[in-house]
Structure formats: structure tokens, C-alpha cells
Amino acid sequence: MKKFFSASEQDTVQVAEYLKGILKPNDVVLLEGDLGSGKTFLVKAFCQLINTEDPASSPSFAIVHHYRGAQPVNHFDFYRLHYESELDQLGWEEMLNQGAISFIEWPQLIEKHLRRYYKIKIYFEGERRVFELFKIDKTNQGEK
Numbered sequence: 001m002k003k004f005f006s007a008s009e010q011d012t013v014q015v016a017e018y019l020k021g022i023l024k025p026n027d028v029v030l031l032e033g034d035l036g037s038g039k040t041f042l043v044k045a046f047c048q049l050i051n052t053e054d055p056a057s058s059p060s061f062a063i064v065h066h067y068r069g070a071q072p073v074n075h076f077d078f079y080r081l082h083y084e085s086e087l088d089q090l091g092w093e094e095m096l097n098q099g100a101i102s103f104i105e106w107p108q109l110i111e112k113h114l115r116r117y118y119k120i121k122i123y124f125e126g127e128r129r130v131f132e133l134f135k136i137d138k139t140n141q142g143e144k
């Protein structure tokens with residue numbers, strides 16, 4: 001597990017910088033944190049750093065956005081998904097395996113279907129935000 005403290009948007013850009021250094025095509029990053037904690041901000045910062053052709057937006061009204069670029073990014077927001085059947089209809093498995101890096105906000109429904117992924121938990125500690133990054137491999141030994 002790796003822990004980052006963020007007292008400013010610029011600190012969160014540093015988290016995105018770190019992700020840029022480790023993420024590879026087809027990696028999946030689950031983002032857990034309350035509304036306003038900075039999930040979308042982190043995805044936007046990441047997309048800016050890797051220069052996607054499409055700027056990241058807030059996908060709350062769409063369930064998924066795809067940002068094109070040399071390294072494409074999928075940005076899912078499952079806030080409005082409540083049932084397994086809705087998840088099934090998305091065809092998400094295909095989307096995760098076509099070379100993009102995928103970020104998923106509100107990932108509760110999908111997590112049990114994934115074997116290897118990163119998870120970032122965001123929470124407030126006083127005035128600052130904490131970003132905890134976990135690498136999860138269920139084929140192996142669990143959270144690190």
C-alpha cells in the first residue's frame with residue numbers, strides 16, 4: 001500500500017504523476033471516496049499528464065467516457081448503477097481489454113468480477129485528503 005497526502009489540487013496532480021509512472025495498458029483503477037473527494041479530479045489530472053486528445057470530463061450523466069489518445073483512457077462512473085443486470089448490459093469486459101487504462105468511480109458492483117487491479121481509497125483527514133493506493137491480485141495473495 002502506498003499513501004499520499006493532498007492539501008491542494010497540485011498535490012493530487014502528484015498522485016496522478018505517480019500513476020503515470022506505474023500504469024500500463026489494460027490496467028484498471030477503482031476509485032473509492034465520497035462525493036467531492038477528488039475521484040474525477042484525479043482522472044482529469046491523469047489525462048492532462050498523458051495528453052489524451054479528449055479532455056476528461058465528469059461522467060456522472062454517462063456511465064462511461066472514452067478519451068482517445070496515444071494511451072487511451074476509459075472513465076467509468078457507476079454512481080447511477082444499482083443492479084448487476086445494468087452492469088451486465090455495458091459490455092465492460094471488452095472495454096477493459098482493448099489497451100486503454102480504465103478508471104472506475106463507485107466500483108462496488110464491478111469489484112468482485114475483477115482479479116487484478118489497483119484501488120485508491122480517498123478520505124479526509126482534517127483539512128487534507130489522503131489517497132491510499134492498493135495493488136490487488138486475487139490470483140495471488142490479496143492487498144499490498
Ligand SMILES: Nc1ncnc2c1ncn2[C@@H]1O[C@H](COP(=O)(O)OP(=O)(O)O)[C@@H](O)[C@H]1O
Binds near residue numbers: 034
Ligand atoms: N487536494 C485536492 N485534490 C482533489 N480535488 C480537490 C483538492 N482540493 C480541492 N479539490 C476540489 O474538490 C473537488 C473534487 O471534485 P470531484 O473530483 O468531482 O470529486 P468526486 O469525483 O470524488 O465526486 C474539485 O472541485 C476539486 O477542484
Ligand SMILES: [Mg+2]
Binds near residue numbers: 040077
Ligand atoms: Mg466524480
